[in-house]
Amino acid sequence: MIDARNVSKTFFVPHQVKALVDVTTKIAAGEVVVVIGPSGSGKSTFLRCLNHLEIADEGHILIDGIDILDRKTNINKVRAEVGMVFQSFNLFPHKTVLENITLAQRVVRKRPKEEAHAKAMTLLEKVGISDKANAFPDNLSGGQQQRVAIARALAMDPKVMLFDEPTSALDPEMIGEVLDVMKTLAREGMTMVVVTHEMGFAREVADRVIFMDDGAIVEVGTPEHFFTAPTHDRTKLFLSQIL
Amino acid sequence: MNNKSNTRRSMPPWKYNLWVGVFFAILFSVFMLIYIATIRIEYTWSWYKVPSTFLNREVIEITSEIDGKVAQVDRKNDEAVITVENETERKSYTVPAEDIRVNQGDLIYYGDTLATYRKWRAGIILQGLWITLKCSLFAIIFGIIIGVIGGIARISDNPALKWSAISYVELIRGSPLLVQIFIWYFVLGTMINQLLMSYGMKEIPSLWYGVASLACFTGAYVTEIVRAGIQSIHRGQTEAARSLGMTYGQCMRHVVLPQAMRRILPPLAGQFISLIKDSSLLGIIAVRELLKATREVVTTQLNPFEMFFTAAALYLVITFSLSMFVQYLERKTATT
Numbered sequence: 216m217i218d219a220r221n222v223s224k225t226f227f228v229p230h231q232v233k234a235l236v237d238v239t240t241k242i243a244a245g246e247v248v249v250v251i252g253p254s255g256s257g258k259s260t261f262l263r264c265l266n267h268l269e270i271a272d273e274g275h276i277l278i279d280g281i282d283i284l285d286r287k288t289n290i291n292k293v294r295a296e297v298g299m300v301f302q303s304f305n306l307f308p309h310k311t312v313l314e315n316i317t318l319a320q321r322v323v324r325k326r327p328k329e330e331a332h333a334k335a336m337t338l339l340e341k342v343g344i345s346d347k348a349n350a351f352p353d354n355l356s357g358g359q360q361q362r363v364a365i366a367r368a369l370a371m372d373p374k375v376m377l378f379d380e381p382t383s384a385l386d387p388e389m390i391g392e393v394l395d396v397m398k399t400l401a402r403e404g405m406t407m408v409v410v411t412h413e414m415g416f417a418r419e420v421a422d423r424v425i426f427m428d429d430g431a432i433v434e435v436g437t438p439e440h441f442f443t444a445p446t447h448d449r450t451k452l453f454l455s456q457i458l
Numbered sequence: 459m460n461n462k463s464n465t466r467r468s469m470p471p472w473k474y475n476l477w478v479g480v481f482f483a484i485l486f487s488v489f490m491l492i493y494i495a496t497i498r499i500e501y502t503w504s505w506y507k508v509p510s511t512f513l514n515r516e517v518i519e520i521t522s523e524i525d526g527k528v529a530q531v532d533r534k535n536d537e538a539v540i541t542v543e544n545e546t547e548r549k550s551y552t553v554p555a556e557d558i559r560v561n562q563g564d565l566i567y568y569g570d571t572l573a574t575y576r577k578w579r580a581g582i583i584l585q586g587l588w589i590t591l592k593c594s595l596f597a598i599i600f601g602i603i604i605g606v607i608g609g610i611a612r613i614s615d616n617p618a619l620k621w622s623a624i625s626y627v628e629l630i631r632g633s634p635l636l637v638q639i640f641i642w643y644f645v646l647g648t649m650i651n652q653l654l655m656s657y658g659m660k661e662i663p664s665l666w667y668g669v670a671s672l673a674c675f676t677g678a679y680v681t682e683i684v685r686a687g688i689q690s691i692h693r694g695q696t697e698a699a700r701s702l703g704m705t706y707g708q709c710m711r712h713v714v715l716p717q718a719m720r721r722i723l724p725p726l727a728g729q730f731i732s733l734i735k736d737s738s739l740l741g742i743i744a745v746r747e748l749l750k751a752t753r754e755v756v757t758t759q760l761n762p763f764e765m766f767f768t769a770a771a772l773y774l775v776i777t778f779s780l781s782m783f784v785q786y787l788e789r790k791t792a793t794t
């Protein structure tokens with residue numbers, strides 16, 4: 216489903232940072248991959264390269280067989296298949312919850328109003344906030360907003376979902392409700408790449424954990440491997456700090 | 459403690475009322491001073507001449523087009539049909555019956571007055587006001603179009619677009635509007651009109667060069683306002699929209715511009731208010747807008763004090779209505 220080969224990315228402003236160094240990994244359909252690593256290790260950059268929000272300098276990224284770094288690729292088509300959930304929700308504040316979820320369905324998928332509407336309501340039901348359909352995002356709690364953001368991404372019927380620290384901006388009591396939605400998704404067979412510090416989530420649903428540091432993949436393994444016998448010193452250090 | 463939220467509480471009522479009184483006293487003294495000064499220079503106020511510059515009654519004469527005899531005057535309610543005939547021709551005129559000058563059997567010659575009537579007509583000030591409104595409205599519409607395109611070009615990654623927008627903005631903001639009006643009229647206007655004439659087409663009236671200069675001038679400021687408005691929208695909004703597969707245009711149209719609009723509205727209103735005031739400069743290129751019309755009245759009626767006060771009041775009415783309208787829009791967009 217995702218095939219990243221030798222992906223590198225360097226930022227030059229404000230100063231030169233090698234955010235990704237020769238990252239290679241494959242993610243199969245239905246797999247749930249959790250990406251962990253210290254701050255500034257390139258987790259977000261990796262995720263954002265996968266849907267072309269950042270453009271990798273080198274390497275190849277194939278999403279469902281399509282090379283997104285190829286200039287001839289229509290990136291908007293690929294992005295419609297790759298849902299993304301941000302740390303800061305990024306809901307559209309001038310639109311109601313319902314409109315947030317129907318907008319891209321209408322303008323990108325060109326679905327008729329009724330169909331988009333019905334789909335949105337089904338998804339709101341699924342994330343447990345169908346009663347807030349006509350509220351504006353600013354009137355929702357953080358947890359509710361993030362669940363709307365997940366519903367908004369799901370409405371496009373994506374093949375992959377990318378989560379960039381979806382619970383980091385939430386009050387502790389709201390983390391659970393968002394993780395529950397994500398666990399349900401994982402159980403339903405969604406292909407997911409999740410950057411998170413929630414080790415409980417990784418242990419419970421991850422098929423594979425990737426540990427990144429300084430822009431490179433340092434160690435890959437099952438959750439059991441990570442929590443029982445990590446091999447690299449940097450991995451051990453990181454895990455000892457957060458567990 | 460919380461006297462910041464309510465200035466009235468910061469002083470006792472008697473003191474507050476005293477200062478309100480002082481305000482009105484100042485206002486009154488200013489008016490009195492002007493009035494006394496006008497008496498000293500023996501200025502004769504003639505406010506009664508002002509209304510006719512807005513609306514007046516014009517006398518229209520209906521004259522005969524042939525020599526002959528009045529064959530018939532047929533009155534019906536407010537109208538009358540006057541028929542004039544001779545050996546070869548016969549002509550009928552339908553006129554309002556208020557002032558008929560001929561009777562049946564009268565001998566008349568070509569050009570004789572058959573009847574007159576009076577009609578309401580817009581005075582020169584009202585016509586000038588209309589031209590001011592028309593110029594401003596067109597300049598605002600074109601200014602918005604230029605500004606939105608310019609603002610989007612200004613933040614584009616494409617150097618051709620970006621640098622064009624920057625040059626345009628800097629060029630326009632760096633020179634006085636009056637100079638730009640002259641360039642539009644005397645340079646571009648002369649060129650364009652001569653070219654048009656050499657192809658046998660009609661000249662473009664000076665009003666449109668005036669509108670063009672105002673629109674270009676305002677467009678540059680609107681460009682900067684739009685740019686600032688778009689940039690004030692958090693990057694996450696664009697990223698969220700694009701990650702859903704929206705194109706740049708869809709993202710602008712559905713996500714960024716509607717949000718930017720709310721922040722753009724107040725500075726935009728300020729810009730348009732100065733545009734309306736600046737339209738008074740168009741008089742120098744022979745556009746008969748409100749101020750030019752006022753000056754024409756002053757030269758014939760010799761009542762500059764009344765007329766200039768009137769013009770100022772009219773500008774105030776327009777600009778005040780506009781700012782009220784924008785406040786209404788702001789309130790409306792704030793609730794949705």
Ligand SMILES: Nc1ncnc2c1ncn2[C@@H]1O[C@H](COP(=O)(O)OP(=O)(O)OP(=O)(O)O)[C@@H](O)[C@H]1O
Nearest residue numbers: 226228229232234253254255256257258259260261
């Ligand atoms: N747009 C950018 N411009 C310049 N440098 C950037 C940009 N985005 C990221 N970086 C740099 O790239 C490096 C990797 O950043 P990235 O955001 O991918 O890290 P991260 O692992 O997501 O960290 P965190 O846990 O803090 O979110 C950092 O040093 C960061 O400063």
Ligand SMILES: [Mg+2]
Nearest residue numbers: 258259260380
């Ligand atoms: Mg990050």
